[in-house]
Amino acid sequence: MRRQPVTRRLLTALAGSGALSLAAGAALAQPAGSDLVEKGRYLATAGDCVACHTAPGGKPYAGGLYINFPGGIGKLATPNITPDKETGIGSWSDDDFKRAMHQGITKSGSYLYPAFPFPWYTRLSDEDVQAIKAYLFSLEPVNAPRKPTDIAFPFSIREGLLAWRLAFFTEGRFKPDPQASEQVNRGAYLVGGPGHCGACHNGSKLVGASQWSGYLEGGTIDGWYAPNLSGDDKEGLGKWSEDQLFTYLKTGAAPGRAGVVAGPMRQVIEESLSKMTDEDVRAIAVYLKTLAPKPTYTPDVKSDFKQASAPGADVYLNRCVACHRPDGQGQPGAIPALAGNGAVLAKGPETVIRVILGGLDAKGEYAAMPAVGVGMTDADVAAVTNYVRQTFGNEAPPTAEPGQVASLRAETQSMLAGNAPCETVSNPTLVEALKSVDAAGQLKDLKAEQMLPRVSALLPALRQAAPQASSADLVNGLTATFCQVADHKATGLDWPTTIGSFAGVVYGQVKNPSRVEK
Template identity: 55%
Template sequence: MRRISALLLGSAGLMAAATCASAQDAEQIKRGEYLATAGDCVACHSAPGGKPFAGNYVLNTPIGKIRTPNLTPDDETGLGKWTADDFYRALHEGIDNEGSYLYPAFPFAWYTKVTREDSDAIFAYLRSLEPVKEPRKPSEIPFPFNIRTALITWRTAFFTAGEFKPDPNASAEVNRGGYLVEGLGHCGMCHNANKIVGNSGLAGKLGGGVIDGWYAPNITPDDHTGIGSWSDDQVVEYLKTGAAPGNQPGVAAGPMRQTIEESLSKLTDADLKAMVAYLRTQKAKESYKVKDLQAFNQADAPGAATYLSYCSSCHKPDGKGVEGAIPALAGNTSVQAEGPETVIRVVLGGLAAQNGYAPMPAVGAGMTDQEVADVTDYIRNAWGNSAPVIAERGIVGTARAATQTMLAGTAPCAVIAQPNVAKAIANTPAATSLKGLAQENFIPVVDALLPKVKAAAGGAKDDDIVNGLTTAFCQAARNDPAYGKPGWHAVIGSFSSIVYSQIRNPEKRVALPGPAGAEPTP
């Protein structure tokens, strides 16, 4: 009897231990998911239209096009045969499970600071994903950069492995922020002023720089082009949502918008505050000296007439915009960044509705390159703004070729991201009522659709409904020859603006006139 009791007690102990281990595994996986989100791993390891983490996303780097690897636990094409030691070595040293050097487009110069405990948690999370068989397609890297052993020169000159070392003189909050900014967040990968791919320690740290044809602004505490004039709450809110209280910071665009949506918006407030606390400790860097800027005569600037024709009806002649609806350009630190790339890309490609702000039509699609350059210089130097004028006029043509957006008519119609909005639109007569729709009927048709979509979407955000209906209109009307004369960018910009105006002001049944040759605006 005692023997049976002992066996029963032993079995119970084993079951309890297994339950405890299972709970610990689940907790580690959950923490690993959060850490992988902080590192925004999904952004670079998910190809457009592909499965998350299955790789084959194309990174355009100075040495060629690099396709990212599969991070799912597939044995043949992913991490299935990797060990936790292999994974830590990749993060810490930039060497894969077969001993090959990894290209520094993988930010191991930052990930080297990740602790072993956190590396193991991320690996546990990736191992918990559904395996996806997705062979890695060849990268397009010319000789001699395609010889990985040549990377030893770069590594010797620029890379030093080592986990993050807390500053004993700093607070726990500042050290946590430093760990995130300098490690998983790899903020310097975009925001360092002077970059050799993958180097985290060059001069110009966090002072702003060009990445993928966009300008990542100065995030040091400089008052003019950095975050020095922002409050802590503004920076935290910007990192969380892509906009901030007060118009001065503007809204996030380009790669930063994606980073916010996929990563920063999902971090805890405590971690976002810690990142801001750390950034406040960095040395303020001037992107450029205002006194050295080329003299700019606002009254005679060629971009002034272009601004009045295309931009002033929304952003106002004084550049102050409309609080909560149209971002201000006057005093906007992002507008006054050292590089004009982001302003140019937004003018050319427009912006979807976000954070309560109106969608911006792709007005630049109807401008010449010269007009885009002139209005960019004007915006960056009017109303007390000051920034370098464009020296390389070819920059606009380069940006135009790279700007692929639905609003500009240079990309396919998007997919409605929110399932509830997609279902609500599908269950209304949107597809039929938007097909062959004359522009003079935009207002009554939108007015009839909005209440039905809002009711069916179950509390969806106004931004998502505006963007969802704009996408539905694109899908229904993109190839309508009747829209050829005004230009598709003007037509879809007009439609999107009317949806925004009607959803924000349902009691109004008219849209305000927009600039000549452009779109009506809210």
């Protein structure tokens, strides 16, 4: 699906000029005989460089995506990292590029903002940095001048970054732990270095990056809560098996675990982790499973907090119970459970609020979630968020407030919420299949009562045209097509309800096809 117009991984943009990457102290696994450019292509894909260095509707790697700094400091646009000599990095030497990646210093000698995670990238080997540069220099040059920066004084003065560097930056390459296995060291490198997972999952971030504070203990990032990755049983990965974690990192969902991937991590998996070798993703899972438990909050559950009478219980019964059930267990293989769900148990409520407000595309074998929060007040969203975080055996802090919901509502844009452009289908095979069955024509100006018979008649032909398409591909592809051609007022319902209902009809027919009389 099309990349969503939300800020990508907040702390993964090169703030001066340069590149993003995911490399390893020992070269990442490559196809036999691959050359330097192909190796760099793989590394750039694994690092999801294109996510931050591509503006909505812009050309890949040409920059222009605005990155928001925390704390109201301001925003800056990511740079053009194509080999254009005027506006990109075409005039950069190998040494210039290495200095940016290893030291956080631009070609001109100025300091890079810590939005570019050079404290992590300093661990990259010279060989991998050279490969990434070779790949970027193989791209078609794009003339794309840097967009203006909007950063508040005194943070707008680059020389002032010296104090930050003295406090938080130590240059140096990755050093393996001699007591750990090769696989664990591999995962440690990918997670703690080039993967820069702590940029989102660390507990504390000062002016954009604080490398070691609250290491992987979970933290707020761009209005989402990146969960605790330690071995804690309640809010971390303690109860996850290695296989479950591996499958989740590759696909965004895992058998036997509640929940599906949401927010910025969804894009990380779709554009990066899912395209990495199984060996690398397995190494990440193995390493994460070695982390000691680090609980970050003490449950404060009031003794009189009863499921039936608690604030938010009525909202849950009216809005959520049909799918997630009275006991919060969901529907196995179709609707994620809320009981024991990692996003629900996180220290912060941001992800739950965002999902209520923006919905979720179908993922794996799970159905899409409608943007139910669009028709709810901020107080109701806060109440039901606290409710699910404090019932079904969950004991997460009930800290959601209407003001927080209002802020996140303004920032949450999605197709399912009806406040963002319709998504496009990126899988070329599915695109051709949708055209071959005239999905756009069949779904144009569809009324509510026509959804079931039309989808029921359309799906068999689409399955035949795209036999390899997954359930989620079919649901998301048809939903995006419907969004593009539908008359948003034809059903008589509000649009978020209409498109959410359509996605539900498609999922139901994908899983349980029925013959419907025309």
